[in-house]
Amino acid sequence: MGRRRKGKAGFKVEDVLEFFNHLLEEKPSVAFLIPLILVCWGIEKWVFSFSNWVPLVVAIWATFQASLSLFLLLT
Numbered sequence: 001m002g003r004r005r006k007g008k009a010g011f012k013v014e015d016v017l018e019f020f021n022h023l024l025e026e027k028p029s030v031a032f033l034i035p036l037i038l039v040c041w042g043i044e045k046w047v048f049s050f051s052n053w054v055p056l057v058v059a060i061w062a063t064f065q066a067s068l069s070l071f072l073l074l075t
Helices: 013-026 030-046 050-074
Strands: none
Touching (some): 013 030
16 A cells, blocks of 8 residues: 655645745736636626536637638628
8 A cells, every 4th residue: 555644744835925926927917817717706606607608608609700701701
């Protein structure tokens, strides 16, 4: 059988903070995207489900793409 590690399994808070600070220096847009993702998740969780809307949006988008290519083909 496998060996078990003794002690606490996990990570140090300082290491996580250092990683996020480095990430924010490299990609400043992450500071906007993380709260946006959390807000979208909250809306999806407590207001309505996006899973019902995603197939509908994809179907409408595909319809517009097909009709646009048909229009360009005929003109």
